[in-house]
Amino acid sequence: MADQGADGRLFIGTKRYSSWSLRGWLGVHLAGLDVEEVVIPLAGGGGTAAIKSATPTGLVPYLEHRGARVWESLAILEYCAEFAPALWPEDRVLRALLRSAASEMHAGFRGLRQAMPMNLGRDFSGRGGTPDALADIARIETVWAGCLDASGGPFLHGAAMGVADAMYAPVVTRLITYAPALSARGKAYVAAVRAHPLVARWYDEAAAEPESWLLPHYEAGPPA
Ligand SMILES: N[C@@H](CCC(=O)N[C@@H](CS)C(=O)NCC(=O)O)C(=O)O
Numbered sequence: 001m002a003d004q005g006a007d008g009r010l011f012i013g014t015k016r017y018s019s020w021s022l023r024g025w026l027g028v029h030l031a032g033l034d035v036e037e038v039v040i041p042l043a044g045g046g047g048t049a050a051i052k053s054a055t056p057t058g059l060v061p062y063l064e065h066r067g068a069r070v071w072e073s074l075a076i077l078e079y080c081a082e083f084a085p086a087l088w089p090e091d092r093v094l095r096a097l098l099r100s101a102a103s104e105m106h107a108g109f110r111g112l113r114q115a116m117p118m119n120l121g122r123d124f125s126g127r128g129g130t131p132d133a134l135a136d137i138a139r140i141e142t143v144w145a146g147c148l149d150a151s152g153g154p155f156l157h158g159a160a161m162g163v164a165d166a167m168y169a170p171v172v173t174r175l176i177t178y179a180p181a182l183s184a185r186g187k188a189y190v191a192a193v194r195a196h197p198l199v200a201r202w203y204d205e206a207a208a209e210p211e212s213w214l215l216p217h218y219e220a221g222p223p224a
Contacts, residue, residue: 006036008065011054013042014213015206019118019170022202023073024061026166027080029198030087035065044215074106077163087162094150098157098164101143105167112136116174117218120206124221125179134180140171141186148185154192161196169193 010028012021028035040050040060055062056071063070063079070079081087089095111132116124147156147164156164172193175182182190193199 006034008033008035008063008068009038010035011038011040011051011060011062013040013048013051013060014209015039015202016120016209016213017042017118017215017218018060019113019173020059020073021061022118022170022173023166024063024076025202026161026169026198027073027077027087027163028063030161030166031080031084033065033080033083035063041209041213042215044217072106074102074163074167077102077166081163086160087157087166089151089157089162094158097147097150098162101147101156102164102167104143105164105171109136109140109171112140112171112174115222116178117222118170118173119177119218119221120173120203122177122219122221123179124177127224128178128222129180137175137180137182140168141183144168144189145183145185148189154188156189161193161198165193169199172199 010024010033012018012025015021025037038054040048040054042048042051051060052058056069059071061071061073061076063076065079068079070076077087089098111130115130115133116128144156148154151158155161156168172190175186175190176194194203
């Protein structure tokens, strides 16, 4: 639905599947930007024609806002933080730690991303636990513990969600869907993110997506 008064548009993919979209969407909402949401259902296999023609990289998320064109989820989050500076901590040392954690997520954890694709509507407990995925999860737990120690939690950022939490939110959903073994601390962080009102809203909106957007390959999940 077009929002005539909006300052721009955020292009995202199917909420059930599009992990990168969740990051950009959280940034826009945490910062309170007034943008129209354009949801383009993913076709699967990375070749959605409507996304290719709508965005510079052929990928979502993509933000147009007051003359700015922003792609790459981390760049969108940085842009949002210009409007809401509190999305990064004031403390220089903590900010450096969280920037490193956010960048590590943006650049890596391919083993986890490939073995445990995001699917908010399924319980794939015990699946996808390849050695690479489990190694990524162990590293993520270490990163989270360092951030939580430094910020005091319950979020990586501290009392509220910030950019680093938005970057890791899709990982949280994967840990819920695939239920690998986690430390008590990891479980508590997963629960805190899942309970955040914006994350809860994204889950609700994913559940309300049309059945015709379901992709059989993604719904089958990885081998048990
Ligand atoms: N590095 C990009 C990755 C974006 C990305 O891979 N997006 C996927 C959806 S989660 C996409 O648009 N795929 C195109 C398609 O499925 O057609 C970012 O950080 O935004």
